[in-house]
Amino acid sequence: MDFTLSPRAEELRAKVAAFMDEYVYPAESVAREQERSLEKPGADPPIVVELRKKAKAQGLWNLFMPDPRYGKGLKNWEYAPICELMGRSPIGARVFNCNAPDTGNMEILAEFGTPEQKERWLKPALEGEIRSCFSMTEPETAGSDPTLLRTRAVRDGDYYVINGHKWFTSGALGAAFAIVMAVTNPDAEPHRRASQIIVPLDTPGVKIVRAVPVMGAVHGGGHCEILYENCRVPVTNLLGKEGDGFAIAQARLGPGRIHHCMRMIGAAERALELMCKRANTRWTHGSYLADKSNVQEWIADSRIEIDASRLMVMYAAWKMDTVGKKEARQEISMIKVLAANTVMRVLDRAIQVHGALGMSDDTPLAFFWRELRGLRLADGPDEVHRMTIARRELAKWK
Amino acid sequence: MDFTLSPRAEELRAKVAAFMDEYVYPAESVAREQERSLEKPGADPPIVVELRKKAKAQGLWNLFMPDPRYGKGLKNWEYAPICELMGRSPIGARVFNCNAPDTGNMEILAEFGTPEQKERWLKPALEGEIRSCFSMTEPETAGSDPTLLRTRAVRDGDYYVINGHKWFTSGALGAAFAIVMAVTNPDAEPHRRASQIIVPLDTPGVKIVRAVPVMGAVHGGGHCEILYENCRVPVTNLLGKEGDGFAIAQARLGPGRIHHCMRMIGAAERALELMCKRANTRWTHGSYLADKSNVQEWIADSRIEIDASRLMVMYAAWKMDTVGKKEARQEISMIKVLAANTVMRVLDRAIQVHGALGMSDDTPLAFFWRELRGLRLADGPDEVHRMTIARRELAKWK
């Protein structure tokens, strides 16, 4: 048993931490201001563009990518604590080209893409020249139950003709392509019906209906509602084989959940830091908040819950790295539920300690509180994960 | 013991309910759209202006006002269930001229104002011609501890000269006047130091620094940061006597908390309704959500918590109406904590049942979830109320 990090991970973590301190945190409020006046939907605020260049120049780029041909080749458990640092800031992941859903798209392109697909889509994404999106969720059906998927891709010669209605296609504004989940084989067994197909967003028939306002706002590339109306894309845009859609989605989700969870832990750490600083300096009713036992309990519980969540994620990452994504399914489901709930509890306490300031956008707390709530729903709601966790547990005792 | 409503309250409740159904709910999305393109900050969206006229014409106006000279003269316990209905919609209270902080300002003007003050400020507010704000919270001090108040009003001949820094002065954009809490008697005992003074917002020296972005947005008149720099207002603008500031604030808070609480209960009822409708129609993993026992538990717990909260508020209102605000202090503190936490729990469940839709602004859930979080902080955070509740309880056994 050994809980220490590898030297290379420690070194990169230190570099990213220094970069965050020097460039990222000070840029947060500037980015927020700039975002309000962006002319091109989905574009990065200028300061983020600039920081991306800096990060790339320092080699702090694509650190998420486990395939050494395309990045540093860090194991998931090595990248995890670095990912946590990025999660401490609303703009962190984007600065280091480690933002969802691009990370997942790059991973599956690296793992399942043809040389041509890699050349055309993976390479510029790795370079940070294009953004992408992942088009799976549909408004009419529950996304966590894949047997309900309605979008269809019908083979027509060398083309697929895609028809469907998606929403919460995150990041579509300004993206170069979407990876679209569509039913290609309706008569196959449920988990072999769908395929993933690369759809350039300038394909005729792709209609971005709107960036759905989420929690009062549209950020970055938005969470878009999209109609695919007779979109024709060449069959060479198929990822993997026909019917591989769910398998690829699963492969994608493993590391993706580690990333999400570690970023949430980073946000929680940031919130705890802010909570402590505020408690140390805010005086009311005869003492500092730091001296009041209820605030102390919030801080202690936050520390406990964050540390427990982190250990769980590190363990899931380590297990995924050592015995494989499939064997680590239970752990990956568990961290999804745990981290998403932990961060909301910590944020709630941090807001309370900040009083009115906590409701304002003068700290990142209110932003995290709006944005991260969605992670109890995205990539499978808590309830579906709990169902699958329980079924595996129950099966042990049947 | 009798839990029935009075006939006049029943009648008004039915009218307001019908008005909500016919006009208010259908206007919500229109108002949301219109708000985005308002030219004048703090103005009402045109559809709200229109509905206000309709409501006034139907006599559904100023129902909150217990003084029969200025309204229907409903008791707090009679108005409470009507107020609940208004709380079901983000625009409800405003449509019926029952929105905070105007309600509280009108109440204290009615109770403590001079005839001149009533003529100049109360009358147009009752008519709905002007809006107002209440300027108490300061960024540097904890608002729940009144001994820390820093804003000063110094007597200079027939004028007060006010200097101070406030924020979260809700509704200041577009308002005609603020009621400002300021220290007039710094050497008096702590609760006799402050006074409430009417300050027209066009007074030289009033600088609205910004509408603080709260949960990502500025709505209506904003939660404003204001600098009062050598503002001179005539001494006749004093409300009550010098040193009455806290006493008037207390008088104001009693009914205000009943209103806040009942509106939150209304929002919770709306959320429960939406949750049930969604659960009845959303199919996943082999059944409707309505048939899953975890969703059933959320619905049952929501029903229990809402009903318990409502009974507590009704009891507090009844006690306030029968034995007075002071005697009902414990109950009023209790409902503040209870209702503000209840509504957040119900909203959290409702969002979860809605999935991605719950995060979007296509329902009022995400709006309520952002806006109502602040009510665990406004008018005294949970923690301060719990402290005072506990002290009263502990004192029984000393």
Next chain:
Amino acid sequence: MDFTLSPRAEELRAKVAAFMDEYVYPAESVAREQERSLEKPGADPPIVVELRKKAKAQGLWNLFMPDPRYGKGLKNWEYAPICELMGRSPIGARVFNCNAPDTGNMEILAEFGTPEQKERWLKPALEGEIRSCFSMTEPETAGSDPTLLRTRAVRDGDYYVINGHKWFTSGALGAAFAIVMAVTNPDAEPHRRASQIIVPLDTPGVKIVRAVPVMGAVHGGGHCEILYENCRVPVTNLLGKEGDGFAIAQARLGPGRIHHCMRMIGAAERALELMCKRANTRWTHGSYLADKSNVQEWIADSRIEIDASRLMVMYAAWKMDTVGKKEARQEISMIKVLAANTVMRVLDRAIQVHGALGMSDDTPLAFFWRELRGLRLADGPDEVHRMTIARRELAKWK
């Protein structure tokens, strides 16, 4: 709307309160000691026998009974606050002959019994000369799902022959008779299959297998496992008509739940009182516990939850009294869940404030904590009540 109690209820409440102070609380530790050395299983400790005489002599007897022919004829909402007082002590209800399951048995005998049944069973129970038990729960089937009931009563001439396996027949040790729930009409629709039959416990074939040790102990008449093996009882022992079993059980449960809930609220009040007294006097880490904000929050939350629970129970009782048990079903389900969870939360906090003392039997806290946990299961577990509450709520929106 009026939250005041009736004068007669106020008067009886004052009398019972005085009796509790003067006789019951001081007797608790004596009764606990005496219980350890009782020779006859199921008997009352001598001090309880004595207090029962006193209570009866003062007319504080059978106050639960709404039928004025057999008691004071208090409405449920009038009895409720008196019942709360009794619940403050582990021996309270028994002292006033208001203990379950005798209360429920007396009620249904009064409502459904023949004159002969009343003479033979009700009268001595009202006099406090005999005890009784209710034999419904079976070890092999879920009691909350009545369609699963297995115990059979087969008509044989003028007799029913009963065979079945029951447990958690509370109070059977020392009881004179059981009311047994048994299937008499297996081919009827589910809710018309069972009947309730009076079975004297000296009937041949009644075998009390054991008083099941519950939470480490057997108290009073025990929670007994009973085999009914070819028990023959005359058909005149049938309560009501064949097939009425579930209907009578429902009729019984309404008031029974009010009683249970109010007693739990009484226990919660006792716990809150003890918690405050302890907090006022226990010094640690530089202050009294009463001055620590976490303890204050426990006290405040306990006060809020208790008051909310009581209002809910009072409302359910009032509704049951005014529009009937059937119309009040939703409210009765809700209070069952609410009160049973409230009391456990309050007890948990009170134990924590008491430290090691809270774990000991030197206070009633540890006793309540063991005994009342069962009320989240008895008379339908939380989960079944939540299911029915949710179904009614969902039905509104279908």
Next chain:
Amino acid sequence: MDFTLSPRAEELRAKVAAFMDEYVYPAESVAREQERSLEKPGADPPIVVELRKKAKAQGLWNLFMPDPRYGKGLKNWEYAPICELMGRSPIGARVFNCNAPDTGNMEILAEFGTPEQKERWLKPALEGEIRSCFSMTEPETAGSDPTLLRTRAVRDGDYYVINGHKWFTSGALGAAFAIVMAVTNPDAEPHRRASQIIVPLDTPGVKIVRAVPVMGAVHGGGHCEILYENCRVPVTNLLGKEGDGFAIAQARLGPGRIHHCMRMIGAAERALELMCKRANTRWTHGSYLADKSNVQEWIADSRIEIDASRLMVMYAAWKMDTVGKKEARQEISMIKVLAANTVMRVLDRAIQVHGALGMSDDTPLAFFWRELRGLRLADGPDEVHRMTIARRELAKWK
């Protein structure tokens, strides 16, 4: 990073697991029965005596002892998962001579004892020939605040004369000696005032007032109230030096908390297993409990919380083993709070799934639920640990 166990720990774990399956679980109900009729207070039930011989013969003995001179010399992180197994049964730890407070006493005797003390007290304790107790808690003072300690030991020639009032001296009935915490140097700085002194329980002046009934029962050696009245013990009975009392107590607590926590995790695992088995076989309202989503959520949350707690304990043990007890203080405080709350939540759910059976003593659930509640108080209540955790966290940001 590596989460695998060492081969020797794996091997011992497998042996202990097999021993539990073959001997311990089947003996539980026998031991429970035998305990009721034990003649000598504090003695082991005959079946436990027998199993202890078996375990000793198999070398499954004193596995907790990190000092290789006295045991297997397992690191804390190696022993932890073995300790978990023992915690699965109420009699587990005792069978393997790994029960508190003997383990802690043996550890400090091994670390701080003189050769004579080791010969006289440690050796027979390791052999399992005697039992011991630890006498620190006092009824009048908060044990978590050591500055309040009242028991005095006054030097008188070659003797200490001890006077004091203790309670919750666990295991005193039948024990050979107590290690007593007493003030020897009242004028020293607070944490240097007390010493630990070995007091044979047959010393004149030691009066075991009573085994305090805890949660309705007295188990094993009881939680005893003891008066020390002019007890004279030779100064050679001092452990370490005068004034070392708190330092030794701290040294003792580190491993002790690991043990407590892992046993609680074992109890939680047992509860989860029972919950799953019950859910898989109990049918109600149209399905097995295992198919109901609320039960699934309890199971999933239990699995998550148990695994997170275990990782935290393993990490704390590993840190204690690699950088020392002092450096691991924060982690040790955190696991104390986390594990003690986790096990209670899991037990509560397991009881609920079992219905009436869960309240009975036919499963170990109700026993665990009564006994383990105390671990949120013992060795420092949750609140004190949270306070110290928070202070360390707050200090980072000052």
